[in-house]
Amino acid sequence: MRIEKNSERLVTAYQEGLVTLAQLRQRMPALQKQAQAVGSELQSLEMAAVDQAKYLQLAESLGAFEPNCEYEPTRWISQCASRF
Numbered sequence: 001m002r003i004e005k006n007s008e009r010l011v012t013a014y015q016e017g018l019v020t021l022a023q024l025r026q027r028m029p030a031l032q033k034q035a036q037a038v039g040s041e042l043q044s045l046e047m048a049a050v051d052q053a054k055y056l057q058l059a060e061s062l063g064a065f066e067p068n069c070e071y072e073p074t075r076w077i078s079q080c081a082s083r084f
Helices: 002-015 021-065 076-083
Strands: none
């Protein structure tokens, strides 16, 4: 959002004659690149959150399926796999 505001301010500054077209052309690619990087990072974080939610749902399902098994990801296979 801050990056979008910076782009808008830069265009407004150009429209008001405060920056030249050359300056606008020089600065806009950096802002666009930064916006794209932020968008990619946001998408990555959203995907990680979805993955984590699925992982937690799976852990809860496994816990309900085998309540006598203390679920820890690093020890689960050795403790519980033989029971299934």
